[in-house]
Amino acid sequence: MRARRSIITCALLLAASASLSPRIFAQRGPAAATKPKPIPRAVDGKPDLSGIWITGALALIVGDEEAKAIAQADVAAGRKPLVREPPPYKPEAEAKRQYYLSRRGIDDPMARCFISGVPRITTRPLPFQIVQMRGQVIILYEAHHAFRIIPTDGRPHPDDIEPSFNGDSVAHWEGDTLVVDVTGFNEKTWLAGVGTIHSDKLHVTERYMRDTYDTILYDVVMEDPDVFTRPWHEHEIFRLRPNERLREYECIENNEDLQRFEKLLEIDPALKK
Amino acid sequence: MKHLLLTVPAAVLLAAPLSAHHSFAAEYDGMQPVTVSGTVAKIEWTNPHIHFFVDVKSDDGAVKQWKFEGYPPNMLVRQGWKRDVTLKVGDTVTVFGWRARFDPNLGAAREVTFADGHKLNAGPPAGTGGQ
Numbered sequence: 001m002r003a004r005r006s007i008i009t010c011a012l013l014l015a016a017s018a019s020l021s022p023r024i025f026a027q028r029g030p031a032a033a034t035k036p037k038p039i040p041r042a043v044d045g046k047p048d049l050s051g052i053w054i055t056g057a058l059a060l061i062v063g064d065e066e067a068k069a070i071a072q073a074d075v076a077a078g079r080k081p082l083v084r085e086p087p088p089y090k091p092e093a094e095a096k097r098q099y100y101l102s103r104r105g106i107d108d109p110m111a112r113c114f115i116s117g118v119p120r121i122t123t124r125p126l127p128f129q130i131v132q133m134r135g136q137v138i139i140l141y142e143a144h145h146a147f148r149i150i151p152t153d154g155r156p157h158p159d160d161i162e163p164s165f166n167g168d169s170v171a172h173w174e175g176d177t178l179v180v181d182v183t184g185f186n187e188k189t190w191l192a193g194v195g196t197i198h199s200d201k202l203h204v205t206e207r208y209m210r211d212t213y214d215t216i217l218y219d220v221v222m223e224d225p226d227v228f229t230r231p232w233h234e235h236e237i238f239r240l241r242p243n244e245r246l247r248e249y250e251c252i253e254n255n256e257d258l259q260r261f262e263k264l265l266e267i268d269p270a271l272k273k
Numbered sequence: 274m275k276h277l278l279l280t281v282p283a284a285v286l287l288a289a290p291l292s293a294h295h296s297f298a299a300e301y302d303g304m305q306p307v308t309v310s311g312t313v314a315k316i317e318w319t320n321p322h323i324h325f326f327v328d329v330k331s332d333d334g335a336v337k338q339w340k341f342e343g344y345p346p347n348m349l350v351r352q353g354w355k356r357d358v359t360l361k362v363g364d365t366v367t368v369f370g371w372r373a374r375f376d377p378n379l380g381a382a383r384e385v386t387f388a389d390g391h392k393l394n395a396g397p398p399a400g401t402g403g404q
Contacts (some may be wrong), residue, residue, distance in 0.1 A: 060344070060397055063352045105296025113321065126347060142347065194296055247347045254319035257295050263375045264300070 037213035042132055047176050047210040050132045052246065053238040055218065056123035070239065082235050087196055093227035100195030103271050106261045109189055113251035115144045115165035117189025118182050118204050119220045120196075123236060127244050137171060137178065142246045150180055157183060163200055165189055180206040191222055192234060199226035214240045294321040294345070296400070297371075301381040303399030305372040309339055309380075313364045318356050320345045322396075325360060325382075327368060341368055341382035343395040352394055364388065371399050 040048040059067035074081075089097060100107050110116050116124055126142040135153040140146075150169040161168045161184035168184040182204040190196045207219040216238035223231045265271050297303065311329035323343045328336050343349065346356065353359075360366070367386040373379035382395040 057397075060348060061351060063394060104298040106299045108295060108299075111295035111299070244351075247350075249320055249345060249347055251294065251321045253321070254317060254324075255294075255321055257300070260300055260375065267375055 039210050039213055042134075044134070046173055046178075048132050049130045049137065049178060049208055049210055049216060052127050052129045052241045052244045053216065054125075054127045054241055054244075055236045055238045057125050058239070060125035061127070074237075079237070082237070085233065087191070087232050088229045089227055090229055093197060096197055097195035100197075105194040106264065106271065108194060111255075111257045111261075113144070113255055114188060115146045117165050117185065117191070118148075118167055118169075119206065119222070119234065120190060120192055121146055121166065122218065122220075123192070126249060127241060127246060129246055137180075140246060142249050144249065144251055152178070157181070163187075167202075167204065176209060178208040180204075180208070182206065191232075197227060198222070198224045201226050208238075297381065297397065298400065300373055300375070301371045301399070302374050303371055306369070307372050307380050308367060308369045310365070310367040311339070313360060313362050313366060314338060315362065316360060318346055320347075323349065327366065337378055339368070339378045339380060340376075341370060341380050341395070343382045344397070349395070354393060359387075359393065360385065368395070370396065 040050075042048045054061050058070055062070075087094075087097070105111070110120075115121065121141050121143055122128070124141070124143040128139055128141040128143075131138040131140065135151065137150045137152055139148045139150065141148075146166060148166055148169050150171045152171045152173070154172065155170060157168050157170055163184055163186035165186060165188060167182040169180050169182045171178055171180040173179070183202075185198065185200055185202045185204075187198065187200050189198070191198055191202075201224050203223045205221045205223075207217075209217045209219075211217050218236040218238055220234050220236075221231045222228070222234070309327060309329045311327040313325060314328045315326040317324040322345055325341050325343070327339045327341065329339055330336050344352070346354075349359075350356075365388045368380070368382050369384045369386075370380040370382040373381070381397075381399075383398060384392055385395045386392045
């Protein structure tokens, strides 16, 4: 009796699975394959930005072929190429930038292994990891072992900020966009390339918006009344690298640049200004 | 011709922020490509750049040692290099890169061709240093 009941049960299960199978396969068919992965959400409902990301000169990180594939995917997805505007410098600041350009970048703080500053550290050709937690977001940069601990619990900037390379960050959410307010910088970094100087009045506002599972749109506004005539906007796309891990990058280990710059200054009259 | 082909994408990249450790143009001349073949004599697998030294024999039999700078180890491993495996002392290689402005036997390596013919990027394309 028990055996007969088992046979019937098995038959019913087989029949049920047979009737379900086409639907199951349909769900795994081409239509499902093209369905984008949902954007992950934290327990508070906000987009979860956690993960390892890269941006900037992708070919330097992932090689020419993969960088080309990413660029082609961008075109297929309808992403427009990022347009870069020159820094809107006041004449005196622009003159300084031109001076640094004429010296071909030998004055670059980064060549001295200083922490690159915000936002330049983001575009270094090395990955960074965002760790989103309750009340704070932590960004770990492979470049220079740098990190930022960014409160998201509503607290203001502290009132005892010491000027620093990466400044002091606090953040809040505007809808699904994380808005990071950064202040308290020293004057020892460049913003986005050779000669992109700033003063200690620099104020940076970063916006992180995870627009797909694989990408974050990064928008940054730099304000500095001492050097800019108006705010300077830059944009980047962060790419998720799920199989990546952060490694060590100790810039000062074998940095020959300073000795080389001394040699160059001795022999190259163009640099003696 | 090979040099010409390799410098075209480099020119395209000039508009993009390279943000490497230092500006390419500070130390190297993107208008002075160089290709040498020889035997690897020494490797410095260090940050912020690796260096490798190649003994190059000239037609008269004299040996000159070239020093090449490349990506840091983190960037090389992401592009397929393995320490002590990909490039070893004694290997025969051909290196394409650009000459330094201040040392006749120093170069920025862009691509290494190994004895079996396969090639790997060893460093960034030439840039102006404008970024």
